[in-house]
Amino acid sequence: MGDRRADRINNHKKHLMWMLGFSDDECRTVRMSKYEIILYWNELDHAFIAEIPELPGCAADGPTPQEAIANAEVVIQEWIETAKELGRSIPEPKGRLIVA
Numbered sequence: 001m002g003d004r005r006a007d008r009i010n011n012h013k014k015h016l017m018w019m020l021g022f023s024d025d026e027c028r029t030v031r032m033s034k035y036e037i038i039l040y041w042n043e044l045d046h047a048f049i050a051e052i053p054e055l056p057g058c059a060a061d062g063p064t065p066q067e068a069i070a071n072a073e074v075v076i077q078e079w080i081e082t083a084k085e086l087g088r089s090i091p092e093p094k095g096r097l098i099v100a
Contacts, residue, residue, distance in 0.1 A: 033076045034093035039065055054091050055079045 038051045048065050050072035052058040060075045062068035083090050 033073060034095065035076055036093075036095060037069060037072050039068060052076055052079075054093060 035052050035054050038053060040049055040051075041047075042049045042061070045061060047061040047063060048068035050060045050062070050068040052072060052075070055076065058072075058075055058079045060068060060071035062071050080090055
C-alpha cells in the first residue's frame with residue numbers, strides 16, 4: 001500500500017513539473033523526493049521560493065518555478081545527508097500536508 005501511495009505522489013509531482021514547463025526528459029530524470037514542496041513567488045527576493053515544511057529550515061529558490069523545484073530537490077538530499085552525518089533523525093515524508 002505504501003509503495004502505491006509513494007508512486008502516486010511521485011507521479012503527481014512529475015505532472016506538476018510538466019505543467020510548470022519542465023521538458024519530458026527533465027520530468028523523467030529529476031529525482032523526486034517524497035516530501036511536500038510548497039512553491040510561491042516572493043516579491044522581496046524577486047524569486048520563486050520552494051519550502052519543504054517537513055524538514056526544518058529546508059528551502060530553496062530560483063528565478064523560475066522549474067529552477068526553484070530542481071534546487072529544492074538538491075537541498076532535500078543535502079539536508080538528509082547532513083542529518084545522517086550528524087546522527088539526527090530524518091522525518092518520514094508524509095506527502096501532502098496542506099489541503100487547499
